[in-house]
Amino acid sequence: MSEALENRAEILKLARLLGADAGELSFLQAVPASEVRAFREQLTDALFDGDRGLLGRLAAGSKLLPGNIAAVIAQKALGPLLCARIAGLTDAAKAVDTAKHLPPAFLADVSVELDPRRAAEVISRIPPALVADVAAELTNRGETVAMGRFVGFVPDAGVQAAMARIDDPSLLRIAFTMEGKERLGHMISLLGLDRLESVMLAAEREQQLAEALDLLEHLGTELKAAIAARAVEHGALLDGLVDVAASDDLWDVLLPIVALLPPAGKDTVAALAARLPAAALDGVLRTVATEDLWTVFVPLAADHLDPPGRERIAEAIAEVPDAIVNSLADAVQRERMWPALLRIAATMSTDQLSRIADRLLGAGLEDRLPDMIAAIEETGLWQPGLVLIAGLDGGLKQRIAPVAAALGAAHRARVVAKARELGLLDALGPVGAALAG
Protein backbone atom coordinates (compact mmCIF):
# COMPACT_ATOMS: atom_id res chain seq x y z
CA MET A 1 0.00 0.00 0.00
CA SER A 2 1.22 3.47 -0.77
CA GLU A 3 2.69 5.17 2.30
CA ALA A 4 0.48 8.23 1.79
CA LEU A 5 -2.69 6.14 1.63
CA GLU A 6 -1.66 3.96 4.54
CA ASN A 7 -1.01 7.05 6.62
CA ARG A 8 -4.44 8.43 5.70
CA ALA A 9 -6.16 5.17 6.66
CA GLU A 10 -4.25 4.97 9.94
CA ILE A 11 -5.25 8.51 10.87
CA LEU A 12 -8.90 7.64 10.25
CA LYS A 13 -8.61 4.57 12.49
CA LEU A 14 -6.79 6.40 15.25
CA ALA A 15 -9.35 9.21 15.12
CA ARG A 16 -12.14 6.65 15.52
CA LEU A 17 -10.38 5.12 18.52
CA LEU A 18 -9.86 8.51 20.12
CA GLY A 19 -13.38 9.65 19.36
CA ALA A 20 -11.80 12.58 17.55
CA ASP A 21 -12.23 14.14 14.14
CA ALA A 22 -9.57 13.06 11.63
CA GLY A 23 -8.86 16.76 11.06
CA GLU A 24 -7.64 17.05 14.67
CA LEU A 25 -4.90 14.56 13.79
CA SER A 26 -3.76 16.18 10.55
CA PHE A 27 -0.35 16.79 12.13
CA LEU A 28 0.23 13.03 11.90
CA GLN A 29 0.34 13.18 8.09
CA ALA A 30 4.11 13.50 8.19
CA VAL A 31 4.54 10.53 10.54
CA PRO A 32 5.30 7.11 8.97
CA ALA A 33 2.13 5.00 8.84
CA SER A 34 3.88 2.17 10.69
CA GLU A 35 4.48 4.48 13.67
CA VAL A 36 0.86 5.67 13.73
CA ARG A 37 -0.25 2.06 13.57
CA ALA A 38 2.08 1.00 16.40
CA PHE A 39 0.76 3.84 18.51
CA ARG A 40 -2.87 2.94 17.73
CA GLU A 41 -2.30 -0.67 18.74
CA GLN A 42 -0.57 0.45 21.92
CA LEU A 43 -3.47 2.76 22.72
CA THR A 44 -6.00 0.02 21.97
CA ASP A 45 -4.23 -2.21 24.48
CA ALA A 46 -4.21 0.59 27.04
CA LEU A 47 -7.93 1.25 26.58
CA PHE A 48 -9.00 -2.38 26.50
CA ASP A 49 -6.72 -4.00 29.06
CA GLY A 50 -7.70 -1.82 31.99
CA ASP A 51 -10.41 -3.28 34.26
CA ARG A 52 -9.65 -6.77 32.96
CA GLY A 53 -10.28 -8.30 36.39
CA LEU A 54 -13.81 -6.97 36.70
CA LEU A 55 -14.63 -7.76 33.08
CA GLY A 56 -13.31 -11.29 33.50
CA ARG A 57 -15.63 -11.83 36.45
CA LEU A 58 -18.58 -10.57 34.44
CA ALA A 59 -17.64 -12.85 31.56
CA ALA A 60 -17.35 -15.85 33.86
CA GLY A 61 -20.75 -15.05 35.35
CA SER A 62 -22.42 -14.93 31.94
CA LYS A 63 -21.26 -18.48 31.26
CA LEU A 64 -23.78 -19.79 33.79
CA LEU A 65 -26.79 -18.24 32.05
CA PRO A 66 -28.75 -19.53 29.04
CA GLY A 67 -28.26 -17.43 25.87
CA ASN A 68 -31.70 -15.81 25.92
CA ILE A 69 -31.34 -14.73 29.58
CA ALA A 70 -27.77 -13.54 29.00
CA ALA A 71 -29.09 -11.51 26.05
CA VAL A 72 -31.70 -9.78 28.21
CA ILE A 73 -29.08 -8.95 30.83
CA ALA A 74 -26.61 -7.83 28.18
CA GLN A 75 -29.09 -5.46 26.58
CA LYS A 76 -31.00 -4.24 29.64
CA ALA A 77 -28.26 -4.22 32.25
CA LEU A 78 -24.75 -4.32 30.82
CA GLY A 79 -25.17 -2.16 27.72
CA PRO A 80 -23.04 -2.19 24.58
CA LEU A 81 -19.80 -0.87 26.04
CA LEU A 82 -19.52 -3.51 28.77
CA CYS A 83 -20.65 -6.22 26.36
CA ALA A 84 -17.96 -5.21 23.87
CA ARG A 85 -15.33 -5.29 26.58
CA ILE A 86 -16.30 -8.73 27.87
CA ALA A 87 -16.89 -10.25 24.42
CA GLY A 88 -13.29 -11.30 24.09
CA LEU A 89 -13.22 -12.76 27.59
CA THR A 90 -16.38 -14.83 27.25
CA ASP A 91 -16.58 -18.37 25.95
CA ALA A 92 -17.06 -17.90 22.16
CA ALA A 93 -19.95 -20.37 21.86
CA LYS A 94 -21.78 -18.63 24.72
CA ALA A 95 -21.13 -15.18 23.21
CA VAL A 96 -22.51 -16.27 19.83
CA ASP A 97 -25.53 -17.92 21.44
CA THR A 98 -26.21 -14.67 23.29
CA ALA A 99 -25.69 -12.56 20.16
CA LYS A 100 -28.33 -14.57 18.29
CA HIS A 101 -30.90 -13.30 20.79
CA LEU A 102 -29.92 -9.65 20.46
CA PRO A 103 -31.31 -7.13 17.96
CA PRO A 104 -28.94 -5.94 15.16
CA ALA A 105 -29.11 -2.35 16.43
CA PHE A 106 -27.71 -3.41 19.80
CA LEU A 107 -25.07 -5.61 18.17
CA ALA A 108 -24.10 -2.64 16.02
CA ASP A 109 -23.62 -0.61 19.21
CA VAL A 110 -21.43 -3.40 20.56
CA SER A 111 -19.45 -3.66 17.30
CA VAL A 112 -18.25 -0.08 17.34
CA GLU A 113 -16.89 -0.54 20.87
CA LEU A 114 -15.25 -3.88 20.12
CA ASP A 115 -11.56 -4.63 19.71
CA PRO A 116 -11.87 -7.31 16.99
CA ARG A 117 -8.46 -8.80 17.79
CA ARG A 118 -9.76 -9.73 21.21
CA ALA A 119 -13.05 -11.14 19.92
CA ALA A 120 -11.83 -12.81 16.71
CA GLU A 121 -13.32 -16.20 17.52
CA VAL A 122 -16.69 -14.74 18.41
CA ILE A 123 -16.81 -12.67 15.21
CA SER A 124 -15.86 -15.68 13.08
CA ARG A 125 -18.78 -17.70 14.47
CA ILE A 126 -21.59 -15.16 14.00
CA PRO A 127 -24.09 -16.51 11.40
CA PRO A 128 -23.87 -14.76 7.98
CA ALA A 129 -27.46 -13.48 8.09
CA LEU A 130 -26.82 -11.78 11.43
CA VAL A 131 -23.52 -10.35 10.15
CA ALA A 132 -25.46 -8.87 7.23
CA ASP A 133 -28.12 -7.33 9.48
CA VAL A 134 -25.47 -5.72 11.70
CA ALA A 135 -23.54 -4.53 8.65
CA ALA A 136 -26.68 -2.88 7.26
CA GLU A 137 -27.22 -1.12 10.59
CA LEU A 138 -23.61 0.05 10.76
CA THR A 139 -23.78 1.26 7.16
CA ASN A 140 -26.83 3.37 7.99
CA ARG A 141 -24.84 4.93 10.80
CA GLY A 142 -21.79 5.60 8.64
CA GLU A 143 -19.61 3.39 10.86
CA THR A 144 -17.29 2.32 8.05
CA VAL A 145 -14.07 2.62 10.06
CA ALA A 146 -15.50 0.26 12.70
CA MET A 147 -16.46 -2.24 9.99
CA GLY A 148 -13.05 -1.90 8.39
CA ARG A 149 -11.50 -2.94 11.68
CA PHE A 150 -13.32 -6.25 11.97
CA VAL A 151 -14.27 -7.26 8.42
CA GLY A 152 -10.99 -9.14 8.14
CA PHE A 153 -12.15 -11.46 10.91
CA VAL A 154 -15.46 -12.35 9.22
CA PRO A 155 -15.51 -15.58 7.15
CA ASP A 156 -16.33 -15.44 3.42
CA ALA A 157 -20.01 -16.34 3.79
CA GLY A 158 -20.53 -13.51 6.25
CA VAL A 159 -18.59 -11.07 4.08
CA GLN A 160 -20.68 -11.96 1.03
CA ALA A 161 -23.92 -11.59 2.93
CA ALA A 162 -22.81 -8.26 4.37
CA MET A 163 -21.55 -6.84 1.08
CA ALA A 164 -24.98 -7.32 -0.43
CA ARG A 165 -26.33 -4.91 2.22
CA ILE A 166 -23.61 -2.27 2.06
CA ASP A 167 -23.76 0.54 -0.50
CA ASP A 168 -20.86 1.15 -2.87
CA PRO A 169 -19.32 4.27 -1.26
CA SER A 170 -19.43 2.63 2.18
CA LEU A 171 -17.84 -0.51 0.78
CA LEU A 172 -15.00 1.57 -0.56
CA ARG A 173 -14.46 3.29 2.80
CA ILE A 174 -14.54 -0.05 4.64
CA ALA A 175 -11.94 -1.48 2.27
CA PHE A 176 -9.77 1.58 2.79
CA THR A 177 -9.58 1.23 6.57
CA MET A 178 -9.63 -2.55 6.61
CA GLU A 179 -7.27 -4.29 9.01
CA GLY A 180 -5.26 -7.12 7.49
CA LYS A 181 -5.39 -5.82 3.91
CA GLU A 182 -3.65 -8.93 2.64
CA ARG A 183 -7.16 -10.41 2.59
CA LEU A 184 -8.74 -7.50 0.74
CA GLY A 185 -8.03 -8.86 -2.75
CA HIS A 186 -9.75 -12.13 -1.92
CA MET A 187 -12.73 -10.34 -0.37
CA ILE A 188 -13.18 -8.10 -3.38
CA SER A 189 -13.01 -11.13 -5.65
CA LEU A 190 -16.15 -12.32 -3.86
CA LEU A 191 -17.95 -9.21 -5.14
CA GLY A 192 -17.74 -10.08 -8.81
CA LEU A 193 -16.71 -7.76 -11.62
CA ASP A 194 -20.05 -5.97 -12.12
CA ARG A 195 -20.29 -4.93 -8.48
CA LEU A 196 -16.65 -3.89 -8.48
CA GLU A 197 -17.33 -1.72 -11.52
CA SER A 198 -20.26 -0.17 -9.70
CA VAL A 199 -18.00 0.54 -6.69
CA MET A 200 -15.45 2.21 -8.95
CA LEU A 201 -18.11 4.38 -10.59
CA ALA A 202 -19.33 5.37 -7.13
CA ALA A 203 -15.76 6.33 -6.27
CA GLU A 204 -15.73 8.66 -9.26
CA ARG A 205 -19.11 10.15 -8.36
CA GLU A 206 -18.25 10.61 -4.68
CA GLN A 207 -14.69 11.77 -5.33
CA GLN A 208 -13.19 8.85 -3.42
CA LEU A 209 -10.62 8.10 -6.06
CA ALA A 210 -7.64 7.75 -3.73
CA GLU A 211 -9.60 5.05 -1.90
CA ALA A 212 -10.42 3.49 -5.27
CA LEU A 213 -6.75 3.37 -6.20
CA ASP A 214 -5.97 1.76 -2.87
CA LEU A 215 -8.59 -0.90 -3.50
CA LEU A 216 -7.32 -1.55 -7.02
CA GLU A 217 -3.80 -1.94 -5.70
CA HIS A 218 -4.89 -4.89 -3.58
CA LEU A 219 -6.65 -6.84 -6.33
CA GLY A 220 -5.20 -9.91 -8.00
CA THR A 221 -3.74 -9.32 -11.48
CA GLU A 222 -6.64 -10.92 -13.35
CA LEU A 223 -9.35 -8.90 -11.62
CA LYS A 224 -7.22 -5.77 -11.79
CA ALA A 225 -6.85 -6.18 -15.57
CA ALA A 226 -10.56 -6.83 -15.99
CA ILE A 227 -11.61 -3.73 -14.05
CA ALA A 228 -8.88 -1.67 -15.73
CA ALA A 229 -10.39 -2.61 -19.10
CA ARG A 230 -13.81 -1.48 -17.91
CA ALA A 231 -12.36 1.77 -16.57
CA VAL A 232 -11.36 2.66 -20.13
CA GLU A 233 -15.02 2.53 -21.11
CA HIS A 234 -15.72 5.11 -18.39
CA GLY A 235 -13.50 7.97 -19.47
CA ALA A 236 -14.27 10.17 -16.45
CA LEU A 237 -13.20 7.40 -14.07
CA LEU A 238 -9.85 6.93 -15.77
CA ASP A 239 -9.32 10.70 -15.94
CA GLY A 240 -10.17 10.94 -12.25
CA LEU A 241 -7.69 8.21 -11.31
CA VAL A 242 -4.93 10.03 -13.18
CA ASP A 243 -5.91 13.33 -11.54
CA VAL A 244 -5.77 11.86 -8.06
CA ALA A 245 -2.47 10.12 -8.79
CA ALA A 246 -1.12 13.54 -9.78
CA SER A 247 -2.63 15.52 -6.92
CA ASP A 248 -1.86 12.99 -4.17
CA ASP A 249 1.39 11.67 -5.66
CA LEU A 250 0.02 8.15 -6.06
CA TRP A 251 1.84 7.21 -9.26
CA ASP A 252 3.39 4.24 -7.49
CA VAL A 253 -0.15 2.86 -7.17
CA LEU A 254 -1.50 3.93 -10.55
CA LEU A 255 1.35 2.93 -12.87
CA PRO A 256 1.27 -0.82 -12.14
CA ILE A 257 -2.46 -0.67 -12.93
CA VAL A 258 -1.78 1.26 -16.14
CA ALA A 259 0.46 -1.59 -17.27
CA LEU A 260 -2.68 -3.76 -17.38
CA LEU A 261 -4.81 -1.31 -19.37
CA PRO A 262 -5.72 -2.03 -22.97
CA PRO A 263 -3.88 0.18 -25.53
CA ALA A 264 -6.64 2.82 -25.65
CA GLY A 265 -6.40 3.25 -21.88
CA LYS A 266 -2.64 3.56 -22.03
CA ASP A 267 -3.02 6.25 -24.70
CA THR A 268 -5.37 8.17 -22.42
CA VAL A 269 -3.15 7.94 -19.34
CA ALA A 270 -0.02 8.83 -21.28
CA ALA A 271 -1.72 11.87 -22.83
CA LEU A 272 -2.95 13.05 -19.43
CA ALA A 273 0.49 12.53 -17.86
CA ALA A 274 2.19 14.44 -20.66
CA ARG A 275 -0.04 17.44 -19.96
CA LEU A 276 1.02 17.63 -16.29
CA PRO A 277 2.90 20.71 -15.14
CA ALA A 278 6.69 20.34 -15.15
CA ALA A 279 6.94 19.91 -11.37
CA ALA A 280 4.34 17.14 -11.38
CA LEU A 281 6.03 15.39 -14.28
CA ASP A 282 9.29 15.58 -12.37
CA GLY A 283 7.46 13.96 -9.45
CA VAL A 284 6.28 11.14 -11.72
CA LEU A 285 9.85 10.46 -12.84
CA ARG A 286 11.10 10.44 -9.26
CA THR A 287 8.42 7.94 -8.25
CA VAL A 288 9.14 5.80 -11.30
CA ALA A 289 12.84 5.76 -10.35
CA THR A 290 12.22 5.10 -6.64
CA GLU A 291 9.73 2.32 -7.27
CA ASP A 292 11.55 0.99 -10.35
CA LEU A 293 8.51 1.36 -12.56
CA TRP A 294 10.47 2.01 -15.77
CA THR A 295 9.08 -1.11 -17.42
CA VAL A 296 5.68 0.56 -17.26
CA PHE A 297 6.76 4.10 -17.91
CA VAL A 298 9.17 3.72 -20.84
CA PRO A 299 6.80 1.77 -23.15
CA LEU A 300 3.96 4.09 -22.11
CA ALA A 301 5.92 7.17 -23.13
CA ALA A 302 7.41 5.55 -26.22
CA ASP A 303 4.36 3.85 -27.68
CA HIS A 304 1.31 5.70 -26.36
CA LEU A 305 2.21 9.34 -26.78
CA ASP A 306 2.00 11.65 -29.73
CA PRO A 307 5.27 13.39 -30.72
CA PRO A 308 4.62 16.55 -28.64
CA GLY A 309 3.88 14.37 -25.60
CA ARG A 310 7.07 12.37 -26.12
CA GLU A 311 8.94 15.64 -26.46
CA ARG A 312 7.66 16.76 -23.06
CA ILE A 313 8.72 13.49 -21.43
CA ALA A 314 12.10 13.67 -23.17
CA GLU A 315 12.51 17.23 -21.94
CA ALA A 316 11.72 16.13 -18.38
CA ILE A 317 14.18 13.21 -18.57
CA ALA A 318 16.91 15.56 -19.80
CA GLU A 319 16.43 17.75 -16.72
CA VAL A 320 16.20 15.19 -13.90
CA PRO A 321 19.13 14.46 -11.54
CA ASP A 322 21.80 11.87 -12.32
CA ALA A 323 20.33 9.23 -10.00
CA ILE A 324 17.10 9.12 -12.00
CA VAL A 325 18.84 8.85 -15.38
CA ASN A 326 21.08 6.12 -13.93
CA SER A 327 18.05 4.22 -12.69
CA LEU A 328 16.44 4.58 -16.15
CA ALA A 329 19.60 3.34 -17.88
CA ASP A 330 19.87 0.31 -15.56
CA ALA A 331 16.27 -0.65 -16.23
CA VAL A 332 16.56 -0.11 -20.00
CA GLN A 333 19.59 -2.39 -20.16
CA ARG A 334 18.17 -5.01 -17.79
CA GLU A 335 14.75 -5.16 -19.45
CA ARG A 336 16.02 -4.71 -23.02
CA MET A 337 14.08 -1.50 -23.58
CA TRP A 338 16.59 0.27 -25.84
CA PRO A 339 14.19 0.40 -28.84
CA ALA A 340 11.52 2.10 -26.71
CA LEU A 341 14.05 4.49 -25.20
CA LEU A 342 15.34 5.42 -28.63
CA ARG A 343 11.80 6.33 -29.67
CA ILE A 344 11.71 8.78 -26.76
CA ALA A 345 15.26 9.95 -27.48
CA ALA A 346 14.29 10.66 -31.07
CA THR A 347 12.33 13.69 -29.87
CA MET A 348 15.30 15.10 -27.94
CA SER A 349 17.48 17.88 -29.23
CA THR A 350 21.17 17.22 -29.87
CA ASP A 351 21.93 19.31 -26.81
CA GLN A 352 19.57 17.27 -24.60
CA LEU A 353 20.97 13.98 -25.89
CA SER A 354 24.53 15.13 -25.28
CA ARG A 355 23.60 16.15 -21.73
CA ILE A 356 22.33 12.70 -20.78
CA ALA A 357 24.71 10.59 -22.90
CA ASP A 358 27.34 9.96 -20.20
CA ARG A 359 24.73 9.18 -17.57
CA LEU A 360 22.70 6.94 -19.85
CA LEU A 361 25.57 4.94 -21.29
CA GLY A 362 28.43 5.58 -18.85
CA ALA A 363 28.00 2.79 -16.32
CA GLY A 364 28.30 -0.64 -17.91
CA LEU A 365 29.14 1.01 -21.22
CA GLU A 366 30.72 -2.14 -22.64
CA ASP A 367 27.42 -4.03 -22.30
CA ARG A 368 25.14 -1.17 -23.18
CA LEU A 369 26.79 -0.10 -26.42
CA PRO A 370 26.26 -3.36 -28.39
CA ASP A 371 22.67 -3.58 -27.16
CA MET A 372 21.97 0.01 -28.10
CA ILE A 373 23.52 -0.39 -31.54
CA ALA A 374 21.35 -3.48 -32.08
CA ALA A 375 18.31 -1.41 -31.07
CA ILE A 376 19.36 1.39 -33.46
CA GLU A 377 19.39 -1.11 -36.31
CA GLU A 378 16.08 -2.60 -35.25
CA THR A 379 14.28 0.73 -35.05
CA GLY A 380 16.16 2.62 -37.74
CA LEU A 381 16.58 5.46 -35.24
CA TRP A 382 20.15 6.22 -36.18
CA GLN A 383 20.13 9.91 -35.44
CA PRO A 384 19.38 9.83 -31.67
CA GLY A 385 21.49 6.70 -31.16
CA LEU A 386 24.54 8.11 -32.85
CA VAL A 387 24.11 11.51 -31.19
CA LEU A 388 24.11 9.74 -27.83
CA ILE A 389 27.42 8.05 -28.67
CA ALA A 390 28.82 11.30 -30.03
CA GLY A 391 27.76 13.03 -26.82
CA LEU A 392 29.93 10.79 -24.63
CA ASP A 393 32.99 12.45 -23.16
CA GLY A 394 36.39 11.74 -24.68
CA GLY A 395 37.45 9.26 -22.00
CA LEU A 396 34.32 7.15 -22.42
CA LYS A 397 34.67 7.16 -26.20
CA GLN A 398 38.26 5.97 -25.77
CA ARG A 399 37.03 3.22 -23.43
CA ILE A 400 34.44 1.82 -25.81
CA ALA A 401 36.47 2.09 -28.97
CA PRO A 402 37.62 -1.56 -28.57
CA VAL A 403 33.98 -2.63 -28.12
CA ALA A 404 33.08 -0.85 -31.38
CA ALA A 405 36.07 -2.41 -33.11
CA ALA A 406 34.92 -5.87 -31.99
CA LEU A 407 31.55 -5.57 -33.78
CA GLY A 408 31.14 -7.62 -36.97
CA ALA A 409 32.51 -6.03 -40.17
CA ALA A 410 29.09 -5.72 -41.85
CA HIS A 411 27.64 -4.26 -38.71
CA ARG A 412 30.43 -1.67 -38.46
CA ALA A 413 30.09 -0.79 -42.11
CA ARG A 414 26.37 -0.02 -41.68
CA VAL A 415 27.02 2.17 -38.65
CA VAL A 416 29.81 4.06 -40.41
CA ALA A 417 27.66 4.61 -43.49
CA LYS A 418 24.80 5.99 -41.42
CA ALA A 419 27.10 8.16 -39.32
CA ARG A 420 28.61 9.59 -42.45
CA GLU A 421 25.17 10.19 -43.97
CA LEU A 422 24.08 12.07 -40.84
CA GLY A 423 27.35 14.01 -40.64
CA LEU A 424 28.17 12.46 -37.26
CA LEU A 425 31.21 10.33 -38.08
CA ASP A 426 33.74 12.92 -36.91
CA ALA A 427 31.75 13.58 -33.75
CA LEU A 428 32.02 9.88 -32.85
CA GLY A 429 35.80 10.43 -32.41
CA PRO A 430 37.70 7.29 -31.41
CA VAL A 431 34.51 5.23 -31.69
CA GLY A 432 34.07 6.35 -35.30
CA ALA A 433 37.70 5.53 -36.02
CA ALA A 434 37.32 2.07 -34.47
CA LEU A 435 34.16 1.43 -36.48
CA ALA A 436 35.81 2.57 -39.72
CA GLY A 437 38.58 0.12 -38.90
Add this chain to the structure above:
Amino acid sequence: VPGKGDALAKAVGTPPPQGLVEALDEEQVVALAGLVTRARDSQSNALERAGDDALRHVPWILRKAVEKILR
Protein backbone atom coordinates in the same frame (compact mmCIF):
# COMPACT_ATOMS: atom_id res chain seq x y z
CA VAL B 1 14.53 14.12 22.29
CA PRO B 2 14.56 13.21 25.99
CA GLY B 3 11.39 14.28 27.71
CA LYS B 4 9.48 15.13 24.54
CA GLY B 5 7.29 12.03 24.74
CA ASP B 6 6.72 12.23 28.49
CA ALA B 7 3.25 13.75 28.28
CA LEU B 8 2.18 11.07 25.81
CA ALA B 9 3.72 8.25 27.86
CA LYS B 10 1.84 9.52 30.90
CA ALA B 11 -1.45 9.65 28.97
CA VAL B 12 -1.10 6.18 27.45
CA GLY B 13 0.58 4.51 30.40
CA THR B 14 3.55 3.18 28.43
CA PRO B 15 6.27 4.89 26.35
CA PRO B 16 4.93 5.69 22.87
CA PRO B 17 6.79 4.50 19.72
CA GLN B 18 10.02 6.45 19.44
CA GLY B 19 9.54 7.11 15.71
CA LEU B 20 6.21 8.78 16.42
CA VAL B 21 7.67 11.09 19.05
CA GLU B 22 10.66 11.92 16.85
CA ALA B 23 8.40 12.88 13.95
CA LEU B 24 6.34 15.33 16.01
CA ASP B 25 7.21 18.62 17.63
CA GLU B 26 6.57 19.17 21.31
CA GLU B 27 3.30 21.02 20.75
CA GLN B 28 1.95 18.17 18.60
CA VAL B 29 2.96 15.56 21.19
CA VAL B 30 1.09 17.51 23.86
CA ALA B 31 -1.95 17.84 21.58
CA LEU B 32 -1.96 14.08 20.97
CA ALA B 33 -1.56 13.41 24.70
CA GLY B 34 -4.57 15.67 25.29
CA LEU B 35 -6.68 13.64 22.87
CA VAL B 36 -5.59 10.39 24.53
CA THR B 37 -6.45 11.71 27.99
CA ARG B 38 -9.85 12.83 26.70
CA ALA B 39 -10.49 9.39 25.19
CA ARG B 40 -9.41 7.57 28.35
CA ASP B 41 -11.56 9.82 30.55
CA SER B 42 -14.50 9.38 28.24
CA GLN B 43 -14.05 5.61 28.28
CA SER B 44 -13.72 5.51 32.10
CA ASN B 45 -16.86 7.60 32.48
CA ALA B 46 -18.73 5.42 29.99
CA LEU B 47 -17.66 2.26 31.81
CA GLU B 48 -18.68 3.74 35.14
CA ARG B 49 -22.06 4.75 33.69
CA ALA B 50 -22.47 1.27 32.18
CA GLY B 51 -21.70 -0.25 35.58
CA ASP B 52 -24.25 2.02 37.29
CA ASP B 53 -26.86 1.23 34.63
CA ALA B 54 -26.19 -2.47 35.08
CA LEU B 55 -26.66 -2.17 38.83
CA ARG B 56 -29.99 -0.41 38.41
CA HIS B 57 -31.34 -3.60 36.85
CA VAL B 58 -30.26 -5.76 39.77
CA PRO B 59 -32.92 -6.28 42.48
CA TRP B 60 -32.09 -3.93 45.38
CA ILE B 61 -31.68 -6.79 47.81
CA LEU B 62 -28.78 -8.20 45.75
CA ARG B 63 -27.39 -4.85 44.68
CA LYS B 64 -24.82 -4.49 47.46
CA ALA B 65 -23.37 -7.93 46.83
CA VAL B 66 -23.22 -7.42 43.05
CA GLU B 67 -21.72 -3.96 43.53
CA LYS B 68 -18.95 -5.55 45.57
CA ILE B 69 -18.08 -7.78 42.58
CA LEU B 70 -18.25 -4.95 40.08
CA ARG B 71 -16.31 -2.32 42.03
